Amino acid sequence: MNNLIQYLFHYPTLPAFAKENFQEHFLMADKIMLVLILLHWIAATFIFSISYDTYLYGFIGGGLISGILLLAYHYFKGTLIMRSLVAIGLMLFSLIYIQQHLGRIEMHFHVFIGIALLSLYKDPIPIFVAAATTILHHIVFNYLQLYEVSLFEMPVMVFNYGCGFDIVLLHGAFVLIETAAIGYIIRTQIEYGVELNRTEKEISVLNQELSYSSMHDALTGLPNRNNLYSQLKLMIANANRYQQKFAVLFLDLDHFKNINDTLGHNVGDTLLKNVASKLKTIVRENDIISRIGGDEFIIILNDIKETIILEQVVLKILDEFRHEWIIKEHFLRLSASIGVAIYPDDSKDINELMKYADIAMYKAKSEGRDQFSFFTSELNSQIHHDVELANDMHRALHDEEFRLYYQPKIEIKTGKIIGAEALIRWDHYEKGIIPPNEFISIAESTGFILKLGTWIIEETARMIARLEHSGYHDVHISCNVSTRQFQNLNLYSEIENAISSSKINPSLFAIEITESVMMEYLEITLEVLKKIKKLGIHICMDDFGTGYSSLSYLRQFPIDSLKIDKSFVDDIVMEGDNDYLLINTIIAMGKTLDLNVIAEGVEEKFQMDYLDKKGCEYYQGYYFSKPVPESKFFELLEKNSTLE
Ligand code: C2E
Ligand code: CA
Ligand code: CA
Numbered sequence: 001m002n003n004l005i006q007y008l009f010h011y012p013t014l015p016a017f018a019k020e021n022f023q024e025h026f027l028m029a030d031k032i033m034l035v036l037i038l039l040h041w042i043a044a045t046f047i048f049s050i051s052y053d054t055y056l057y058g059f060i061g062g063g064l065i066s067g068i069l070l071l072a073y074h075y076f077k078g079t080l081i082m083r084s085l086v087a088i089g090l091m092l093f094s095l096i097y098i099q100q101h102l103g104r105i106e107m108h109f110h111v112f113i114g115i116a117l118l119s120l121y122k123d124p125i126p127i128f129v130a131a132a133t134t135i136l137h138h139i140v141f142n143y144l145q146l147y148e149v150s151l152f153e154m155p156v157m158v159f160n161y162g163c164g165f166d167i168v169l170l171h172g173a174f175v176l177i178e179t180a181a182i183g184y185i186i187r188t189q190i191e192y193g194v195e196l197n198r199t200e201k202e203i204s205v206l207n208q209e210l211s212y213s214s215m216h217d218a219l220t221g222l223p224n225r226n227n228l229y230s231q232l233k234l235m236i237a238n239a240n241r242y243q244q245k246f247a248v249l250f251l252d253l254d255h256f257k258n259i260n261d262t263l264g265h266n267v268g269d270t271l272l273k274n275v276a277s278k279l280k281t282i283v284r285e286n287d288i289i290s291r292i293g294g295d296e297f298i299i300i301l302n303d304i305k306e307t308i309i310l311e312q313v314v315l316k317i318l319d320e321f322r323h324e325w326i327i328k329e330h331f332l333r334l335s336a337s338i339g340v341a342i343y344p345d346d347s348k349d350i351n352e353l354m355k356y357a358d359i360a361m362y363k364a365k366s367e368g369r370d371q372f373s374f375f376t377s378e379l380n381s382q383i384h385h386d387v388e389l390a391n392d393m394h395r396a397l398h399d400e401e402f403r404l405y406y407q408p409k410i411e412i413k414t415g416k417i418i419g420a421e422a423l424i425r426w427d428h429y430e431k432g433i434i435p436p437n438e439f440i441s442i443a444e445s446t447g448f449i450l451k452l453g454t455w456i457i458e459e460t461a462r463m464i465a466r467l468e469h470s471g472y473h474d475v476h477i478s479c480n481v482s483t484r485q486f487q488n489l490n491l492y493s494e495i496e497n498a499i500s501s502s503k504i505n506p507s508l509f510a511i512e513i514t515e516s517v518m519m520e521y522l523e524i525t526l527e528v529l530k531k532i533k534k535l536g537i538h539i540c541m542d543d544f545g546t547g548y549s550s551l552s553y554l555r556q557f558p559i560d561s562l563k564i565d566k567s568f569v570d571d572i573v574m575e576g577d578n579d580y581l582l583i584n585t586i587i588a589m590g591k592t593l594d595l596n597v598i599a600e601g602v603e604e605k606f607q608m609d610y611l612d613k614k615g616c617e618y619y620q621g622y623y624f625s626k627p628v629p630e631s632k633f634f635e636l637l638e639k640n641s642t643l644e
Contacts, residue, residue, distance in 0.1 A: 012124045012183035018190050026078045029121050033086045034073060040093045041066045054100040057152050061096040065089045080125060087126035090114040091133040103157030115178055122190055124183035131179040135172040142168050217291045219269055220276035228290040228298055232350050239343060247310050249299040250339040250357035254369040256295035263330055271327045282317055314338055314372045335370035337361055346375050359383050386442050393448045401427050404459055405627035408636055409598060409620045412612045417640045419476035421620060422460050423627045444484050453485040454494050461498035464508045472637060478510035478540055483517045492531050510538035515547030526556060533558040545586050554593055562590040566601025575606040587614050
């Protein structure tokens with residue numbers, strides 16, 4: 001109700017949004033109205049003058065109005081002033097017509113037609129101006145008629161049956177009512193029509209934006225995954241029709257995370273944008289490039305006829321990455337790994353193709369990055385095998401299929417077993433013994449190594465407890481700790497718990513950590529190691545010589561021993577006086593730092609003799625024993641203890 005009252009008493013005007021959009025319409029309407037005015041003039045001169053012989057009055061009066069409006073058009077076209085002047089002019093024609101007919105009341109009907117005509121403007125204001133003009137005119141002429149004034153020698157006549165203010169009021173009321181009615185109709189129609197038009201436009205713009213952003217990657221503007229899949233569907237249809245092949249390239253930047261982490265996301269984002277535009281310049285127009293996540297791009301190469309050509313394109317892409325990239329004043333060295341799967345050779349299924357390209361990409365990564373790899377069925381079965389193993393590990397741990405084997409460590413001078421390295425084996429109920437090389441890296445990639453690592457640490461501690469129980473108080477056991485475990489903050493407490501719950505002497509517990517792990521995460525590793533060292537355990541640097549550690553680094557690490565990597569021991573190929581410089585240097589290095597030096601992979605007596613000669617005190621290797629199950633290790637210990 002309130003709304004209705006408000007609406008009724010609200011002066012109907014043109015809504016603001018319509019004013020901005022109606023300019024062209026106003027100009028057009030002005031022209032039409034001018035034509036109508038001229039027609040009015042013709043009517044005044046030639047038609048309405050006939051019965052009363054009032055040509056001159058019609059001609060001069062109509063001419064004045066028409067002339068003024070034509071002049072006004074020149075200055076005010078398209079404006080509210082012009083519209084108002086037209087409204088006044090149109091109403092003045094009513095005045096002329098009534099005059100020409102000496103106040104014949106029927107000629108008043110023209111007012112209503114005139115007001116209706118003004119609605120062409122789609123603006124209520126001229127209509128109100130017209131109403132005001134008419135009412136004013138009636139009042140004025142009412143009195144002019146009363147006092148019998150004459151215009152152009154014609155008596156002023158508005159009402160042919162006598163004057164009176166009551167008649168003025170009656171006419172005024174009719175005009176006002178019509179005016180209000182038309183004003184409201186115009187406003188309603190404009191509001192409705194313009195609003196409708198506007199929302200439609202908005203909706204279609206929104207729709208466009210939505211379909212663009214839902215189909216494109218916001219950062220690079222490349223097609224996104226959804227988009228890629230729908231384009232792939234189309235490509236498959238085409239490839240089938242024309243018997244063509246196409247290649248799916250899965251491209252992943254190498255070490256992108258490092259760039260993001262060290263230089264910030266801003267640099268990372270800019271780099272990705274540059275990569276996107278670079279890729280666009282390499283491939284053909286009808287090939288597709290899409291970013292499906294972080295630093296992962298999919299490139300579809302259309303219509304592949306020869307594998308050689310495909311290889312050339314892939315090599316070219318890899319080559320383009322190798323150039324120096326300048327991103328926000330940083331000079332970046334970049335490389336990428338690419339996996340390739342081919343439709344329809346490898347698969348006819350989109351999802352499978354993408355998966356295969358992904359698998360091939362991982363192969364390229366694992367073989368050292370900065371290269372490409374084609375998908376093969378062997379690769380597939382390898383992956384299947386790996387996935388199967390990965391899925392089976394939790395069960396295996398629960399079913400106690402993992403066990404530690406022990407490889408003795410020997411003091412060369414005395415031939416005594418000083419300890420052992422614990423090496424894991426998976427005694428699979430179906431597959432038999434699985435060596436660690438086949439599952440450790442998988443466990444690392446799935447994160448299972450954390451669980452397994454905990455078990456290894458606990459089992460090592462329990463083994464030390466069993467040894468102590470059996471009277472071996474100076475035999476230590478070392479276990480291998482992988483990279484992933486070092487990134488886990490629990491490592492310290494896990495070792496601490498294992499030692500305290502098994503109630504062992506911590507100096508008998510050792511961990512082996514590879515040189516490359518230490519170097520890769522220098523700061524974190526150093527911190528963790530220092531903390532662990534406080535537990536009183538022994539720390540051994542494994543695979544020494546394969547990394548890049550220098551003496552200065554070695555000095556910082558709280559390590560107790562160095563294990564010379566098997567590859568150096570393998571160099572010792574025969575008996576005699578040959579000198580092996582590398583191994584000599586490593587041993588010397590260890591001695592300088594006051595570390596125990598142990599050699600691994602000793603298979604021959606002459607290897608052991610050489611090591612002994614150069615001052616290496618300990619070794620492990622097949623020459624003495626392979627890694628053996630616990631019971632066998634106890635037997636070896638027992639035999640060994642009779643040595644003295
Ligand atoms: P690693 O730590 O360098 O272990 C030494 C490897 O050399 C062992 O292989 C051992 O059996 C082998 N080996 C020892 N002496 C000789 C020899 O005279 N000749 C030859 N040819 N080989 C010898 P294994 O047990 O197959 O382990 C391979 C690798 O798997 C290990 O290398 C280690 O990196 C990893 N690994 C083994 N057990 C564990 C574990 O419990 N945890 C973790 N994280 N990694 C483990
Ligand atoms: Ca080791
Ligand atoms: Ca080793």
